[in-house]
Amino acid sequence: MKITVVGTGYVGLVTGTCFAETGNDVVCVDIDINKVNKLSGGQITIYEPGLEKLFERNLKEERLHFTTNLADGVKHGEVIFLALPTPPGEDGSADLSYILRVADEMGKLITDYKVIVDKSTVPVGTAEKVQAAIAQHCKHPFDVVSNPEFLREGVAVDDFMKPDRVVIGTRSERARKVMGDLFAPFVRQGNPILFMDEKSAELTKYAANSFLATKISFMNEIAILCEKLGADVDMVRRGVGSDDRIGKRFLFPGIGYGGSCFPKDVQALVKSSEDADYEFKILTAVMDVNERQKLFLLPKIKAWFNDELKGKHFALWGLAFKPNTDDIREAPALYMIDALLAAGATVTVFDPEAMANVQRVIGDKVTYASSQYECLANADALVIATEWSVFRTPDFEKIGASLKNKLIFDGRNLFDVARMAELGFHYESVGRAAATN
Numbered sequence: 152m153k154i155t156v157v158g159t160g161y162v163g164l165v166t167g168t169c170f171a172e173t174g175n176d177v178v179c180v181d182i183d184i185n186k187v188n189k190l191s192g193g194q195i196t197i198y199e200p201g202l203e204k205l206f207e208r209n210l211k212e213e214r215l216h217f218t219t220n221l222a223d224g225v226k227h228g229e230v231i232f233l234a235l236p237t238p239p240g241e242d243g244s245a246d247l248s249y250i251l252r253v254a255d256e257m258g259k260l261i262t263d264y265k266v267i268v269d270k271s272t273v274p275v276g277t278a279e280k281v282q283a284a285i286a287q288h289c290k291h292p293f294d295v296v297s298n299p300e301f302l303r304e305g306v307a308v309d310d311f312m313k314p315d316r317v318v319i320g321t322r323s324e325r326a327r328k329v330m331g332d333l334f335a336p337f338v339r340q341g342n343p344i345l346f347m348d349e350k351s352a353e354l355t356k357y358a359a360n361s362f363l364a365t366k367i368s369f370m371n372e373i374a375i376l377c378e379k380l381g382a383d384v385d386m387v388r389r390g391v392g393s394d395d396r397i398g399k400r401f402l403f404p405g406i407g408y409g410g411s412c413f414p415k416d417v418q419a420l421v422k423s424s425e426d427a428d429y430e431f432k433i434l435t436a437v438m439d440v441n442e443r444q445k446l447f448l449l450p451k452i453k454a455w456f457n458d459e460l461k462g463k464h465f466a467l468w469g470l471a472f473k474p475n476t477d478d479i480r481e482a483p484a485l486y487m488i489d490a491l492l493a494a495g496a497t498v499t500v501f502d503p504e505a506m507a508n509v510q511r512v513i514g515d516k517v518t519y520a521s522s523q524y525e526c527l528a529n530a531d532a533l534v535i536a537t538e539w540s541v542f543r544t545p546d547f548e549k550i551g552a553s554l555k556n557k558l559i560f561d562g563r564n565l566f567d568v569a570r571m572a573e574l575g576f577h578y579e580s581v582g583r584a585a586a587t588n
């Protein structure tokens with residue numbers, strides 16, 4: 152099938168590449184000429200395990216093309232996916248200007264039947280708005296479909312190729328048939344295509360992300376209670392997650408959820424609720440808990456140093472908002488860095504993939520180490536903000552020898568508390584007793 156993807160960011164690039172991989176002829180359109188030049192020249196623009204190989208193969212076999220020209224994209228695609236940004240506007244609602252601007256332009260370019268697909272995360276009612284924006288200029292037949300994307304960064308290829316479910320919101324029989332055929336190779340037995348109306352599809356995406364964020368904030372509050380009452384959150388998590396009705400996943404406490412999706416999507420659903428004259432109380436609490444959680448380690452650090460962080464130096468491992476990505480959008484590590492700097496401390500950081508992105512944002516406010524061990528030199532303590540697997544089994548002797556104090560504040564519960572005590576570390580984590588040396 153001839154596919155066009157407008158927006159070649161995270162979602163667009165994964166979508167375009169995976170559709171090419173399943174034999175479709177794909178054109179990706181982006182407004183960013185640098186990105187298009189890089190991609191056309193074979194240089195991938197995001198770090199995503201497994202994507203590069205597919206990208207290179209499909210580029211070489213000429214099933215994947217990149218352009219800045221929307222007219223070419225519209226002419227090419229029988230199905231046109233919109234994978235455009237929907238950042239939070241000033242009031243927290245999703246900013247639809249990127250999508251509506253493109254819809255408006257597309258209306259002038261459509262000359263035969265097209266299926267236009269909202270892949271971006273968009274509030275209920277957006278499909279109608281896109282329909283209206285296109286129809287203003289277009290007299291040809293077209294359908295607007297909502298097809299929210301559920302991929303997770305770091306495992307995006309797998310999520311796209313083997314989705315738990317594909318949600319397709321359309322009331323048009325013609326569009327339903329096109330979308331059903333297109334997604335047939337991706338759905339396995341038991342992991343269905345769920346057809347529904349556009350509004351239900353749009354709300355499904357926000358409900359899914361908000362529910363997952365709720366699980367995390369809930370466990371972060373349980374972790375706080377564990378510390379206050381002397382329980383161990385690892386045990387509680389296992390005990391709770393073994394109940395099939397609850398499930399084991401997304402129950403890991405830490406220093407809060409980040410990324411380009413949960414923070415903005417929870418906020419946008421709260422705003423949509425307000426606009427519908429409803430106060431979504433649970434989600435307001437989920438956001439409050441997450442804000443507090445990002446700085447969960449700070450009071451512990453301050454207490455250790457008797458409230459005096461001026462002149463102290465910290466090593467910080469992990470900058471990406473989660474492992475296996477170079478994405479630093481809303482990364483808890485950045486909040487931690489700001490707080491340490493504001494308290495007068497200095498910070499050296501290390502991350503396997505996200506250093507360049509951080510350098511672009513905060514420049515020389517921190518020092519960048521070339522390895523996780525170099526990062527430790529002269530530091531008063533190590534702070535861990537992201538659970539990269541290379542941090543899980545480190546050389547503790549090296550850590551102990553490099554740090555000024557055998558002192559670790561771990562925001563992702565990477566190590567066993569009893570083992571850390573045996574190794575002679577003072578070790579503080581989330582929802583568990585401290586190991587003392």
Ligand SMILES: NC(=O)c1ccc[n+]([C@@H]2O[C@H](COP(=O)([O-])OP(=O)(O)OC[C@H]3O[C@@H](n4cnc5c(N)ncnc54)[C@H](O)[C@@H]3O)[C@@H](O)[C@H]2O)c1
Binds near residue numbers: 161
């Ligand atoms: N990142 C994720 O993991 C993820 C997962 C599921 C859904 N989503 C949703 O998908 C949407 C896109 O997210 P993303 O992370 O891929 O965004 P992104 O910011 O990484 O990429 C957006 C791309 O759109 C391009 N763009 C902007 N205006 C354009 C225009 N007028 N014409 C063509 N291209 C234009 C930008 O240059 C950029 O390359 C958002 O709504 C997001 O909430 C994201």
Ligand SMILES: O=c1ccn([C@@H]2O[C@H](COP(=O)(O)OP(=O)(O)O[C@H]3O[C@H](CO)[C@@H](O)[C@H](O)[C@H]3O)[C@@H](O)[C@H]2O)c(=O)[nH]1
Binds near residue numbers: 272367408409413
């Ligand atoms: O038990 C957990 C699980 C996750 N997190 C944090 O939650 C955030 C989000 O993680 P994850 O959901 O794995 O990453 P995303 O790539 O942002 O993916 C989410 O957001 C995407 C964009 O909407 C959706 O497509 C995905 O289904 C949804 O999982 C990260 O900061 C994680 O550290 C926790 O703190 N505890």
